[in-house]
Amino acid sequence: MNKRLISVEYLKAFSMIYIVAFWHLLDYTSFLTLLDI
């Protein structure tokens, strides 16, 4: 596979982890209130 596409895949994976894991961690826990955001 083209090396370039591999780096795009990484970017895609990181973005998805951000959205699915991190964003929802903040959403479902009281983290935002803790940070007072």
Place this chain on the structure above:
Amino acid sequence: MLTNITTIVLGIFVLISGFLLGNSNKSKMKYSSFLRKRFIRIYPLYVIAVIIFYIFNVNNYFVTIKSLFLISMFIGPAPFTLWFITMIMVFYLVTPLLLSIVGNKLKFWLFIFFILIFEVILFILFREIDLRVVFYFPFYCLGLYCSKYEVKTKIINFYLGVVGLAIGLFLNNIIVDSWTLTQFLKGPMILASSYIIFYIFLYNEGRFIKLSVISYSAFCMYLFHRPIYSFLINIYFPDEFYFQFLYLLVVCFPIIFIFSFLIQKIYDYMLIKINWN
């Protein structure tokens, strides 16, 4: 701040979509076969997700019907989370046209400019059009453009990204009364940030080894993460904040990942069996 980061991440996603589609359709393709291929890859799984969202009470009946017909971007409100798919499907509709004119840079950007103006006029007249379809369209076009001319060209390159970011930060700090205008003023900052991150990744290509399981599962992860979270949280959710965090990260996230991977695998297997691809 966090909302901005999420917008940047979604922007990167749209950029990548444009880039990958442009990459895989370099030769002239038939409009109908392009749409058919995209439709088969996306729509059936999307329909399952829309129905699950309805069952889980995330979206109501009208939103669900509109989502199924993919018209949510023009007759709102758009569904939670799945709005992204309805938006990207609209972009797919114009992709063959965009790819046919991308050879002429001036024509390409002028066309995009006029589409944006047209969309803004539609928004002002009808107020129904979802702003996100206007907002993310340039990201998609930039992705297509980069697939044709490389990520670094004479005009569009890292330096323009940095200048764009500086201008974007300035515009972002302008305080205006209207919410819509505030969103548009954020546009350049988000676009420049997404481009810079995209650029950095593509110019460090040698540093990555092949690992595509997550990106392979990405579409299904996006489609199904919300209902799976709701389901798992309904079954069990710790009281203690740190345990909540751990539970979501160590239990829920891997489950979402494995589930999404399997769904995608089964779907691909079925497509091969039916011989649709």
